[in-house]
Amino acid sequence: LHPAVIALGHRYAHGQIRGGNARCKAMLNCFASILHDYEPTSGTSSAVSDLRTILDHNVLKPSFQYWTETCRPHSVSMGNAFTFLKTAVASIDREMAWEEMRSTLLETMEAYAKERIDFADQAIADLALSKLNDKEVVLVYGHSDVIQLLLLKHFWANRNFRVIIVDNRPLLEGRRTLKALREAGVDCTYVLLNALTYVLQENVSKVLLGASALMSDGSVLGRVGTACVALAAHKHNIPVLVCCETYKISNRVQLESITHNELGNPEALLNEDDVLQNWKEIDGLKLLNVLYDLTPAAFVSGIVTELGIVPPTSVAVLLREMDQGS
Structure with a gap:
């Protein structure tokens, strides 16, 4: 895995990035960093159809699975953005060179963040105003x-x-x-x-x-x-x-x-002098920190x-x- 994937997963897991928009933008920025650093191995640069599969199964999917299974369940916004990115990879022209493919994907992700998040927020604010x-x-x-x-x-x-x-x-x-x-x-x-x-x-x-x-x-x-x-x-x-x-x-x-x-850390429900500080030692007692309703x-x-x-x-x-x- 790319170091940026692990670093972002740590931030997800510890609640340093919260909110559907912030988590989605962070994911797209991380994928952009991966694409900047990624270079196809010898033998795949001439077979773009294979490269698209490699990019999907060896780069994008393992990163997303790491965040979801190891760090924190993904939000609906992240899931929809990831589906969009996979579709964008699959729709690339098979004859396209890697440098052009990378540039196209970077522009696609940047446009998605601007149009579906930034410009959308401006439009929503104007309508609600x-x-x-x-x-x-x-x-x-x-x-x-x-x-x-x-x-x-x-x-x-x-x-x-x-x-x-x-x-x-x-x-x-x-x-x-x-x-x-x-x-x-x-x-x-x-x-x-x-x-x-x-x-x-x-x-x-x-x-x-x-x-x-x-x-x-x-x-x-x-x-x-x-x-x-x-x-x-x-x-x-x-x-x-x-x-x-x-x-x-x-x-x-x-x-x-x-x-x-999604369940948050139950310890977050406690105060410093809370009578439930030793709740783990009490039989039949569980603390439930539900994040959504x-x-x-x-x-x-x-x-x-x-x-x-x-x-x-x-x-x-x-x-x-x-x-x-x-």
Whole structure:
């Protein structure tokens, strides 16, 4: 394995890179480093069809398997990007020289990151901006790159509004959003998840949520606690908008949060003076640090993608259109 693969796997495993977009970009950058350093062995440079197979089975696939099986399960965004990269390798002209092939793949990965992530986030922020008015009270949960961009754009448009940031242990990712918004001068309130029902009574006009993935039935896979926020907002008749790029759409259907999920380090749930410090010695006691939950489509008012704002029931239509377009 390339040293960059092992280094990135270490960062994945220790939580130094979090978020679907950040993990996907890091993967693409790592593959770019591998392609820069990779040179075909003698005897394969003249057989490009064999070289494409070697690149797929000996370079790309072992790296992805190492990250997934040894370090941390891959996100939907990483899986979709990896599938796209494998398709790009397979579609290369068999007569193409290695240097040209490498250049083509590097340009393809760079274009994918810009179009499906960076430009998509800008488009989502512009679309969602039309749904925000002056003197709004907007509630967000945890951290999402696209929602942070949206709120900053709303503030730069000289809008007077307030943001309530709801966070949750043990990751406390909402502090990243809080820091960015406060540095820009946005009026913020920061609370933990157990105060959610209290702050929802403070004239909250909209709830904005990020997503790790969109299931084909319109349900939303997000950081654990997302479903609680969406449920509470739904019960208070507050619109819930989910901002998500289309490259995070999965063709799977998921009905609950247990079958397909990811477990974090249980030690992260403990405080320094916690009475559960010796929990491993207590028979019949286990600590469960679930990282994601599933929000039913019924709790979501609309999904904002770079292709437009759609109801959750239209996610399957988006998926079909994207498959036909590819």
